[in-house]
Amino acid sequence: MLDNSDLDNAKSMSIIVTKGSLDWAYPPFILGTTAAAMDVDVTMFFTFYGLPLLKKKLDLKFTPLGNAAMEMPMMGTHIAMPNIVGMLPGVGSMAGSMMKNLIKKKGVASIEDLREAAVESDVRMIACQMTLDLFEYKKEDMIDGIELGGAATYMETALKADINLFI
Amino acid sequence: MADQVLDAKGLNCPLPILKAKKALKGMAAGQTLAIEATDPGSVADFAAFCNQTGNELLSQSSEGDVYKFEIKRT
Numbered sequence: 695m696l697d698n699s700d701l702d703n704a705k706s707m708s709i710i711v712t713k714g715s716l717d718w719a720y721p722p723f724i725l726g727t728t729a730a731a732m733d734v735d736v737t738m739f740f741t742f743y744g745l746p747l748l749k750k751k752l753d754l755k756f757t758p759l760g761n762a763a764m765e766m767p768m769m770g771t772h773i774a775m776p777n778i779v780g781m782l783p784g785v786g787s788m789a790g791s792m793m794k795n796l797i798k799k800k801g802v803a804s805i806e807d808l809r810e811a812a813v814e815s816d817v818r819m820i821a822c823q824m825t826l827d828l829f830e831y832k833k834e835d836m837i838d839g840i841e842l843g844g845a846a847t848y849m850e851t852a853l854k855a856d857i858n859l860f861i
Numbered sequence: 862m863a864d865q866v867l868d869a870k871g872l873n874c875p876l877p878i879l880k881a882k883k884a885l886k887g888m889a890a891g892q893t894l895a896i897e898a899t900d901p902g903s904v905a906d907f908a909a910f911c912n913q914t915g916n917e918l919l920s921q922s923s924e925g926d927v928y929k930f931e932i933k934r935t
Contacts, residue, residue, distance in 0.1 A: 728875040731882035732913040801873040801900075811879050 706735035707857040710848070711744035716754040716793060716805070719747055722861045723808035729857075730815035737855070738812070739848045741822035744861075745829070748821050748836040752806055756790040766792060813839055820847060863895035863931060864888060870899045870927065877903045878910050881932065885916060888934045893919065896930040903928055 707729050711722045722738060730736045740748050747754075758764050758780040765772035766789075779785060797804065803811075812819065820843045821836055833842060841847075852858045867884050869877035877898045884894050896907070904921065907930050911918040917933040 724875050727879055731875070731878050732910055801871045801876070803873070803876050803879075815882075 704733065704735055705857075706737070706851075706855040707859070708737045708739065708848070708852045708855045710858075710860045711738055711740045711747060712742050712861065714743045714746045714754070716756040716790065718861070719754055719805045720808075722859075723747075723805060723812060725859065726817050727808055727811045727815060730812065730817050734856075735818075736812075736815075737818040737820065737848075737851045739820045739822065739843070739851075741825050745821060745825045745831065747805070747809070748819065748840055749831075750835065750837055752809075754805060755786070756793045757786045758789050759786070766796070809837075813837070818851075864892040865894050867894060867896045869903070870897055872898065873900050874902050874906065878906055881907070881910070882914075885932065885934050890934055892934050894932045894934065896932065898928045898930070899926055901928070903930075907932070 707725075709722045709726055713719070722744075726736050726738050746752075758775040759777055762774075762777075765774045775785075775789065780789070796802075819840045821833070821840050823842045823844050825831075826833070826842065833840075865884055865888060867880055869880055872880070877896065877900055881894065881896055888894065896903075900906075904923075907921070908918060910916075911932060915935050917935055919931040919933050920929075921931075922929050
């Protein structure tokens, strides 16, 4: 962002972040940090289940439930997990640790690292005030450097942005 | 010889780009950054990164599983 932020043709992007599970946290943070690295002005608006991604302490969960397309690499092949198996006690957390191990093994960044990179590269992060009230979070629960705002705050930014994503 | 070297081997998307950006930020215009990566996607990604940011991709090559890039900070 610093290289051409003073130029008129600086590009901008906004992302509405609505999902906060381990797998769904990746697309917005990968695109947000990469865009910032490519000198794009990035705004991320965290609403509903995306809001907990701004909490100081992240403890992201993962579930294979409802995801018929998910296959995990296992013993040289790919294994899909039927929903009925995913519902058994403990299977969800087991799938979560499998996913975290895979992420580490493949050199994929953690969400914590990507979020830190977003903060470092001046990505503007807005917490949805309504969601904060609805789910009874306090601004103190969230990391420093974020803003609070609502739909109009987002719209003002989105109307001027080159790219707007809803994830 | 590059002014700075970045070892991004073993890192997956988007870490090589993020780390390269961080390194370039701290360099002066005209200085060069050499990067080694193992992510096959980095070949297309560093080309796109340089196109967009205006930094110059001086060279790109591969040796076994390692992809090498040299970028000049503009």
